[in-house]
Amino acid sequence: MYKLESKNANVFYGASQALTDINLAIHSHTVTALIGPSGCGKSTYLRLFNRMNDLIDGIKITGQVLIDGQDIYAKGVNVDALRKKTGMVFQKPNPFPKTIFENVAYGLRVNGITDAKFIEERVETSIKQVVLWDEVKDKLKKSAFELSGGQQQRLCIARALAIQPSIILMDEPTSALDPISTAKVEELIHELKAKYTIVVVTHNMQQAGRISDSTAFFYLGELVEYNTTKEIFTNPKNQRTQNYITGRFG
Amino acid sequence: MRTFIKKFSEKFIEGLLMLSSSVTSLTVVLIVFFLFKEGLGVFDKTAVEEGFVIAINKNNSVTELSSEEIKNIYDQKIISWSEVRGKKDSIFLFRLEDISNFYTDEQIGENFELLPLRLSSIVDSFPNIIAFFPEKYLDKNFKGKELHADKVSLSEFFMGEEWFPTAHPSAQLGVKPLILGTLWVSLGAILLALPLGLAAAIYMSEIAKENVRRFMKPLIELLAGIPSVVYGFFGLVIIVPLIQKTFGVAVGETGLAGSIILGIMALPTIITISEDAMRNTPRAMKEASLALGASKWQTIYRVVIPYSISGISAGAILGIGRAIGETMAVLMVTGNAAVIPHSILEPMRTIPATIAAELGEAPYGGLHYKALFALGCILFIITLFINLTVEFVSNRKKFNKH
Amino acid sequence: MNVVNEDKLAKSKKRNQSIAFFILGLLGYFIVAILLIILSFIVYKGISVINWSFITQMPEDGMTKGGIYPAIIGTLYLVAGSMLFAFPIGVLAAIYMNEYVKDGVFKKIIKQMTNNLSGVPSIVFGLFGMSLFVNKLGFGDSILAGSLTLGLLALPVVIRTTEEALKAVDNTFRQASIGLGATKWQTTRRVVLPIAFPNIITGLILSVGRVSGETAPILFTVAAYFLPKLPTSIFDQAMALPYHLYVISTSGTNIEESRPIAYGTALVLIIIVLITNLLANALRKYFGRKVKMN
Numbered sequence: 001m002y003k004l005e006s007k008n009a010n011v012f013y014g015a016s017q018a019l020t021d022i023n024l025a026i027h028s029h030t031v032t033a034l035i036g037p038s039g040c041g042k043s044t045y046l047r048l049f050n051r052m053n054d055l056i057d058g059i060k061i062t063g064q065v066l067i068d069g070q071d072i073y074a075k076g077v078n079v080d081a082l083r084k085k086t087g088m089v090f091q092k093p094n095p096f097p098k099t100i101f102e103n104v105a106y107g108l109r110v111n112g113i114t115d116a117k118f119i120e121e122r123v124e125t126s127i128k129q130v131v132l133w134d135e136v137k138d139k140l141k142k143s144a145f146e147l148s149g150g151q152q153q154r155l156c157i158a159r160a161l162a163i164q165p166s167i168i169l170m171d172e173p174t175s176a177l178d179p180i181s182t183a184k185v186e187e188l189i190h191e192l193k194a195k196y197t198i199v200v201v202t203h204n205m206q207q208a209g210r211i212s213d214s215t216a217f218f219y220l221g222e223l224v225e226y227n228t229t230k231e232i233f234t235n236p237k238n239q240r241t242q243n244y245i246t247g248r249f250g
Numbered sequence: 251m252r253t254f255i256k257k258f259s260e261k262f263i264e265g266l267l268m269l270s271s272s273v274t275s276l277t278v279v280l281i282v283f284f285l286f287k288e289g290l291g292v293f294d295k296t297a298v299e300e301g302f303v304i305a306i307n308k309n310n311s312v313t314e315l316s317s318e319e320i321k322n323i324y325d326q327k328i329i330s331w332s333e334v335r336g337k338k339d340s341i342f343l344f345r346l347e348d349i350s351n352f353y354t355d356e357q358i359g360e361n362f363e364l365l366p367l368r369l370s371s372i373v374d375s376f377p378n379i380i381a382f383f384p385e386k387y388l389d390k391n392f393k394g395k396e397l398h399a400d401k402v403s404l405s406e407f408f409m410g411e412e413w414f415p416t417a418h419p420s421a422q423l424g425v426k427p428l429i430l431g432t433l434w435v436s437l438g439a440i441l442l443a444l445p446l447g448l449a450a451a452i453y454m455s456e457i458a459k460e461n462v463r464r465f466m467k468p469l470i471e472l473l474a475g476i477p478s479v480v481y482g483f484f485g486l487v488i489i490v491p492l493i494q495k496t497f498g499v500a501v502g503e504t505g506l507a508g509s510i511i512l513g514i515m516a517l518p519t520i521i522t523i524s525e526d527a528m529r530n531t532p533r534a535m536k537e538a539s540l541a542l543g544a545s546k547w548q549t550i551y552r553v554v555i556p557y558s559i560s561g562i563s564a565g566a567i568l569g570i571g572r573a574i575g576e577t578m579a580v581l582m583v584t585g586n587a588a589v590i591p592h593s594i595l596e597p598m599r600t601i602p603a604t605i606a607a608e609l610g611e612a613p614y615g616g617l618h619y620k621a622l623f624a625l626g627c628i629l630f631i632i633t634l635f636i637n638l639t640v641e642f643v644s645n646r647k648k649f650n651k652h
Numbered sequence: 653m654n655v656v657n658e659d660k661l662a663k664s665k666k667r668n669q670s671i672a673f674f675i676l677g678l679l680g681y682f683i684v685a686i687l688l689i690i691l692s693f694i695v696y697k698g699i700s701v702i703n704w705s706f707i708t709q710m711p712e713d714g715m716t717k718g719g720i721y722p723a724i725i726g727t728l729y730l731v732a733g734s735m736l737f738a739f740p741i742g743v744l745a746a747i748y749m750n751e752y753v754k755d756g757v758f759k760k761i762i763k764q765m766t767n768n769l770s771g772v773p774s775i776v777f778g779l780f781g782m783s784l785f786v787n788k789l790g791f792g793d794s795i796l797a798g799s800l801t802l803g804l805l806a807l808p809v810v811i812r813t814t815e816e817a818l819k820a821v822d823n824t825f826r827q828a829s830i831g832l833g834a835t836k837w838q839t840t841r842r843v844v845l846p847i848a849f850p851n852i853i854t855g856l857i858l859s860v861g862r863v864s865g866e867t868a869p870i871l872f873t874v875a876a877y878f879l880p881k882l883p884t885s886i887f888d889q890a891m892a893l894p895y896h897l898y899v900i901s902t903s904g905t906n907i908e909e910s911r912p913i914a915y916g917t918a919l920v921l922i923i924i925v926l927i928t929n930l931l932a933n934a935l936r937k938y939f940g941r942k943v944k945m946n
Contacts, residue, residue, distance in 0.1 A: 050541055057460065078662045080543045088541035094534040097557045107542035110552065112661045156538065163542055256835065263837045267748035270741045274811065275765035277804050281772065284783045449679035457673055458680070466684060468933065473687050475858075475925040477865025479894045480918050483901050484690050487911075514686060521683075547669035575773025577868040578894075582902055602775040602868070609779070609872050614787060626779040630772065637771035 001069050003028035003197045004049060004167065009063035011044055011053065018044045021063070022223045024216060028166070031189060031198045033208035033229065036218035037244065042201045045218065046169050049199070050086040051079050067167070084111060087160025087196075089170040093152030093177075095144035095159075100136050103144045103155060107163035126162040130154040130188055150181025157188065168192065170200040174207065186211050205245055209233050217241045285630055288623035292407070295617045297420045298399035301385050304419065305369075305394040307377045312336040315397055318410065320420035323380060331378065344372065344381040362387070370394065382419045402617075407624070413588040413599075415608065415618040423621050425628065427590045431505070431598035434591050435584060436573040438509025439516055443573075444566055446513075447520030451562075454521070455528040456550050474518035482582030485511040490583055497595055503585030505598040511579045516569035523568060527561020528554055564640045571636035575629065577602035601625050691922065698919030701912045707920070715878060715900050716909040720917055725882055726795075726890030730874065731864050733799025733886070734806055739856055742810025749811070750818040751840050770808035774868040777805045782872040796886040798874025805869055806859045813855025817848040850939030854932045861928030865921055867894040893921055 004026040011019040019041045026032050034042040047053045048065050051072065064071050072082050084107070095103050104123040113119060123140075127133045132154045136147070144155060153173060160168060170189075174182040189198060189211050202208050208215050209229060216226040217238075225232060225241045236242040297317030298304060304320065306312060312334055315323070322328040323341055332338040349358065349365070352372055358365050366389035373381050373394030381394070388396070402423055410424020450470075454463050489510050494502030531554045539549040555562070585597025586607060599607075605622050612618035709719030745766075753759045781801030791797040821844050829839040845852075867875075875895040883890045897917040900910040 052537060052541060055537075055540070078658065080545060080662055080665060081658050083541055084543040086541070088538065090534045090538060092532075092534060094532060094538050096535065096539070096553050097559075106539070106544075106552070110539070110542060110544035110548045112664075159538070159542065169541075260835050260837050264748075264752060267744050267752060270744035271746075271748040271753070271762055273741050273745060274769045274807055275762055277807070278765045278769050278772075280784060281769075281776065281780045284780055284788075285776065288783055446679055446683060449676045450683045453676040453680035457676060466680065468929070469684055469687055472691075472925065472929055473683075475861050475865075475929055476690070477867070477894050477921050477925065479865070479867050479897045480694070480921050481690075483897055483914060483918050484694065486901055488693065514690075517683060545665045545669045547672045548665065551672075571771060575775070577773065577775040578898060582898065602773060605775050605779065606868055606871055609782070623779060623783070626776050630776050633771050633773055633776075634768060637768055641767070 002026060002066070003030075003068065004199070005064075005066040005069075006045075006048065007064040007066070009045075009048060009065055010061070011041070011048070012060040013056065014058045018221055019048075020221050024223060024226055026197065026199065026214070028197045029193060029195075030213040031193050031200060031211055033212035033215045034199065034201045034218060035203075035205065035208050035215060035244070036224075038203075040218040041221040042216075042218045043171055046171055046199055046201050049167065049169055050083050050088055052088070054079070080111075084163050085165050086167040086169055087157075087163065087165040089153070089157050089160055089168065089173045091172045091175050093149055093156055095147070095152050095155055098144060099141050100144050100147070100155060101140040104159050104162050106159060111163065122162055126158040127155070129161050129192070130158040131184070132158060148181075150177050150184060153177060153181065153185060154188065157185070161192075166196060168196050168198045170198065172201050172203060175203060182207075205233075205247075217244060219244070281630070285623055285626050288620050289627035290624070292423070292617065292620040292624045293402050293404065295402055295620065296399040297402050297406075297423065297617065299419050299421070300616070302382060302419055303385050303388055304397045304399065305373050305381045305383075305388075305392070306397060307373060307379055308393065308395045309377055310336060310395060312397075314400060316400065317402070317406065317420040317422065318412070320399070321412075321414075321417055321422055324382070324419060339378045342376050342379045344376075344379050346383045346387075366390075366392075402621075411590055413604070415612070415621055421617055421621075423617075425601075425625065427588050428599055428601050428604050428625065429628070430591055431584070431588070432574055432600040432602075434594060435505050435508040435512060435580060435598055435600055436570055438505060438594055439512035439573040440566065440570050442509060442513035443516040443520055443569055447517050447565070447569070448524060448562065450517070451521045451524040451528060451565075452550060452555075455525045456546070456554060470518050470521050473514075474522070478515065478576060478578040479582070481511050481515055482579035485579060485583035493595075499595050501585055501597060503583055503597055505584055505591060505594045505596060508580045508584035508598065508600070509594065511583055512573040512576055515576060515579060516573050519572055520565045520569040523565030524558065524562040527558035527565070530561070531557045560643050564643050567636055567640050567643065571633055571640075574600075574636070575602060575633050577606050581606050601629050605629075694915065694918045694922055697912075697915040698917075701916030702919055706916055710880070711878065711913075714906055714910075715896075715913060716906045717913075720893070720896060720913065720920065722879055722882055723891040723893045723896040723917070724920070726874075726876075726892040727864050727894075729795050729883065729890055730798050730802055730870065730892055731860055733795055734802035734863050735856065735860060737800060737803035738806040738810050738859065742807050743814050743852060745807075746811045746814035746818060747840055747845075750815050751836065751844065766808050766811055769804075770812070774805060774866055775871075777801055777869040778871050778873065780804075781869055786873055792887065793872070793874055793876070793889045794887045795874055795883055795890050798870045798890070798892075799886075801869045801873045802863050802866060805866065806863050809859045809862060810855060813858065814848075814852050817851030817855065818844060820851060821847045850935055854935050857928050857932045857935070861925050861932075864924050864928075865894050867892075867898055870895060893917060893924075897921065 002025040006022050006024050009019060009022040010017065022045060034046060036042045044053060049067065053059055053061065061073060065073055067085065096106060101123055104126050105119050108119050108122060127136060132151060135151060144152065147155060174185050177185065186207065192198060200212065212229045214227065215229045215232040217224045217232065219240055225236060225238045232241065233245060236245060312331060315334060319328060319334050323343065328334060330338065330340055353368050358368060366387045369381065369383060369387055370389040370393045373379055407423055407425060409426060410422060411426050412422040412424045413427050414422040454466055485507055489507050490502035493504055493507050535553060535557065536549050539553045580600050581603040584599065584603065586599040586603055587597035588599045591598050605625055609622050612622055706719045707724055708721050710721055712718030749759065749762065781797060785791045785797035785800050786793060825843050825847060826839055829843045870892055874890055875892050876889040877899055879889060879891055897914055901914045
């Protein structure tokens with residue numbers, strides 16, 4: 001069974017179609033990169049998996065999107081609970097206007113956990129997982145805004161990990177970071193693979209090549225090609241894929 | 251030559267522009283100057299009516315009376331000299347019109363030419379007398395003791411509990427009832443407006459559909475544009491009778507009526523500013539919260555409100571500022587009784603309403619006139635303080651976001 | 653995570669949200685209701701009063717009958733006078749602030765002062781206008797004194813809206829013009845101002861709405877309780893709509909009898925505000941589209 005899967009997934013914004021018949025299946029404990037030019041639908045596709053698109057007015061979604069074989073768009077699905085299974089990391093670091101500690105504890109608190117000791121342990125584990133503990137352990141009560149951009153982004157990853165998701169969705173997680181912070185996040189993605197299934201939207205070809213096991217190339221709302229990253233980069237089957245990864249458009 | 255003219259005209263225009271831009275600063279400086287020049291003048295004046303003297307027997311040990319004491323003596327609330335640091339003797343109050351009890355018209359003289367002499371001897375013959383009469387009837391060899399009224403003191407002004415600037419013979423200039431009235435009415439207004447305004451702001455920015463918002467927003471803007479007299483008029487014909495009936499009070503013109511109308515008037519400020527602040531919350535931040543399994547409501551009160559708290563407070567403070575400075579509507583509905591308030595269901599009088607109601611009757615340059623300018627100074631300082639607070643609060647927000 | 657019952661949690665979250673949203677929505681609509689009540693009440697009571705003779709006739713019988721013509725004319729004079737003063741100065745000041753002066757102490761001070769001026773309560777403007785224009789400069793209670801006082805009050809509004817309009821002009825326009833050898837003033841006059849013009853006019857219209865309803869600043873600088881004839885010079889007193897509404901609804905001997913006139917006057921004031929708001933919005937939309945098409 002695949003961890004993540006979509007069958008004939010279509011997304012419409014009002015009259016315009018953002019995604020057309022996307023069929024894709026992702027194994028667990030892998031890193032999948034979604035690449036393609038701006039507006040190709042890769043972010044929209046990523047957001048299907050935690051139903052983040054639901055928030056947009058006038059959106060229509062057809063087809064099936066499955067997590068662990070279950071259709072998450074079926075009737076009666078508990079969206080909040082679904083979102084707990086998936087952690088999400090955004091383009092820019094977006095810590096909440098709270099302390100470092102409360103940022104990581106947030107997901108636990110909104111999900112009804114009140115046990116202070118439990119929360120404390122979970123916060124510590126999560127921050128350790130993103131290799132940030134040594135840098136912040138003395139200032140957990142300080143505002144998260146005091147951290148550098150790279151630290152903030154790792155904090156946001158820790159925040160996502162704290163609710164113990166099995167899937168992590170990343171939407172261009174390093175696009176706002178300097179090269180050193182980017183390297184740290186990439187290294188982190190590599191380590192997290194052992195425990196999580198990771199889907200990363202990225203603009204950066206080299207990054208896709210460095211971190212992912214499989215790569216899906218989107219173009220104009222369609223999935224053009226999906227294969228192992230090695231195949232895509234060395235032996236693309238489709239002319240458009242080849243044009244894109246060799247930089248002929250983008 | 252041409253370039254010279256061009257250059258010159260550029261410089262000229264720039265000078266003109268600069269001049270225009272300094273008009274606001276100049277105005278503020280002039281406001282401060284005129285307001286404080288007239289307002290501080292109140293402390294250079296005595297509370298006793300100009301051109302009048304207060305006289306007592308020369309053997310009386312009392313040397314000074316405060317304006318409050320003078321007033322209480324004339325209101326016969328103080329009836330013994332011992333109450334004002336004197337001997338234990340009842341006070342004999344003498345007004346000019348009482349002169350006919352002592353002398354016939356002939357004894358005073360056809361043109362009052364003998365009046366000074368008579369007054370002098372009356373004051374001389376009663377050890378417990380206090381007399382109040384125009385200065386022009388003061389005899390050259392006056393045998394009594396003239397009491398020099400003190401200048402209006404700061405403590406009298408701020409701590410005095412009575413505002414009665416036309417009181418005779420000694421004006422009462424205690425601003426405490428007015429300051430308290432202003433605070434009560436404004437506080438009531440903000441207590442009503444803040445929850446309502448915040449709720450509306452949250453609803454409009456986070457919950458309502460776009461078309462609902464597009465209908466509400468211009469309505470709120472309209473609410474801001476309605477002149478304050480119209481609000482006052484509405485309060486007068488609707489709110490005031492309603493309060494009278496609902497609470498069974500004698501008059502509906504109460505602090506509560508003022509609070510309700512001011513509350514309605516403060517709503518647009520609170521709503522617009524806090525809605526703006528909330529809409530500035532980055533989309534990604536809300537999404538991050540939702541992605542962690544938070545409900546929309548949890549996201550609003552745990553992320554959106556903390557994020558926009560400085561904007562929300564700025565809106566609330568500005569709302570208070572508008573309420574404190576508002577004149578006409580309050581003047582029309584609060585009943586304007588200058589007494590220290592005990593309940594919101596009593597008539598109250600605010601500082602702006604006092605100025606508006608009394609300035610027309612205060613003689614130019616007199617004590618009353620200056621006292622009203624002093625009220626203007628108080629109002630100016632309060633609103634300036636509020637403005638600076640708002641700026642401080644908004645600047646702190648910038649610091650937070652580096 | 654297993655310490656929490658998923659279904660129960662989801663239900664309680666949903667319930668809390670429904671309750672909260674219901675209350676918030678209720679309060680939101682409550683405010684709309686208040687506004688609609690105020691508007692419809694005054695329209696309902698005032699509409700039967702307003703007719704041609706109401707706005708073109710002099711008041712009669714101690715202002716219990718007749719029209720409000722002199723008050724309308726007075727307000728028109730005051731609006732025109734205050735705008736003649738505030739509009740050019742405000743626009744020039746905004747140009748200087750936005751196009752000329754560099755960031756620094758001077759700009760900061762002026763910004764701060766303008767900000768402070770906009771926070772000054774209107775009654776304080778009244779005090780100031782009385783002591784400077786009426787007494788010190790000897791204008792007496794006059795249209796001139798009232799217009800200047802109202803103009804000062806409107807100045808920060810004009811400056812702010814103009815500045816916003818200028819800020820909205822894309823910098824590339826300026827660079828293009830300077831690049832062609834135009835001077836700063838030429839650039840401002842021929843490029844920046846035409847583009848910003850619609851928004852500047854919108855600001856002007858909004859301040860007209862504001863000024864026409866102000867009462868406190870004119871109480872002691874111009875407003876007359878009743879005048880049998882129209883003002884003939886700027887040194888004359890004048891009647892004005894908001895002051896008229898104030899006096900006939902609170903003082904005078906025939907408050908009850910003059911109620912219909914009061915409703916009519918209130919409605920006229922609301923109509924002015926409504927028109928200025930609608931006009932401003934329409935202008936914004938119309939020109940907004942036009943600029944985009946270019």
